[in-house]
Amino acid sequence: MSVPTPPVVYSFSDTSKLSDSLAEYILKAQRESIDKRGRFTVAISGGSLPKTLTALISKSGVKWDKWHVFYVDERVVPLDHEDSNHKLAQEALYSKVPIPPGNIHTIDETLLDDLEELSDAYEKELIREFAQKDSARFPVFDLILLGIGPDGHTASLFPGHELLLEHDRWVAPIEDSPKPPPRRVTFTYPVINHATRVAFVATGEGKAQILPNILDTPELGLPAARVRPVAHGQLVWFVDDAASAEVKLQKSEFKL
Numbered sequence: 001m002s003v004p005t006p007p008v009v010y011s012f013s014d015t016s017k018l019s020d021s022l023a024e025y026i027l028k029a030q031r032e033s034i035d036k037r038g039r040f041t042v043a044i045s046g047g048s049l050p051k052t053l054t055a056l057i058s059k060s061g062v063k064w065d066k067w068h069v070f071y072v073d074e075r076v077v078p079l080d081h082e083d084s085n086h087k088l089a090q091e092a093l094y095s096k097v098p099i100p101p102g103n104i105h106t107i108d109e110t111l112l113d114d115l116e117e118l119s120d121a122y123e124k125e126l127i128r129e130f131a132q133k134d135s136a137r138f139p140v141f142d143l144i145l146l147g148i149g150p151d152g153h154t155a156s157l158f159p160g161h162e163l164l165l166e167h168d169r170w171v172a173p174i175e176d177s178p179k180p181p182p183r184r185v186t187f188t189y190p191v192i193n194h195a196t197r198v199a200f201v202a203t204g205e206g207k208a209q210i211l212p213n214i215l216d217t218p219e220l221g222l223p224a225a226r227v228r229p230v231a232h233g234q235l236v237w238f239v240d241d242a243a244s245a246e247v248k249l250q251k252s253e254f255k256l
């Protein structure tokens, strides 16, 4: 079995430097995607991630009208609930930039009581966006932005959970998330691993213990370490020094 290439890890002394470089990275991805396909498809995580996108707001050259945004995972709560990943993104980003509301793909709030149907409906939303355009077995996002939890989960893929072995569905329901709220929907690995670019963002000392288990000992098989883009997909990590203090893997100087 071939050994996967280690990811590129960029470490920054503080979160504002990280946020600025992440914005430059996203802008480059956006330019290349629009040049090739006339749109930019991006999936974002919730939790602490949306706040790291704020440096984008003041950058020139962002073509917000070409952005098509999905959620890597979503908590099954109303969209204005404080646990909603959409609400976090709304507050940190969309309320400040002109992304056409029709390009922001949320879960269907009318299906909150039926988790399976909600999950299937979100998958259909992905099919509508990608299937006719790219005719691929899985959607190919231009960029997927991931966070990690202190247990090594990413998206709503948790350690030891059966969803780690899901190979067919694009979106899957989970009703026993160990992190509240328990009911969620999540992208599966095939979707995450088919993206052109996958960028993890991890900040703060709360992530310091788990990061070496993901980056230095991927064979432990923690959910975040199972993210391995197929073909020519790119995997990068944006971390701050507090989060990466114990990581042995060599860090790279950020350059585009």
Ligand SMILES: O=C1O[C@H](COP(=O)(O)O)[C@@H](O)[C@H](O)[C@H]1O
Pocket: 045, 046, 047, 048, 049, 072, 073, 074, 075, 085, 146, 147, 148, 149, 150, 153, 154, 155, 156, 179
């Ligand atoms: O529950 C979730 O947790 C992870 C990590 O969140 P963080 O606040 O520790 O950064 C997040 O990436 C995911 O989208 C979210 O649903």
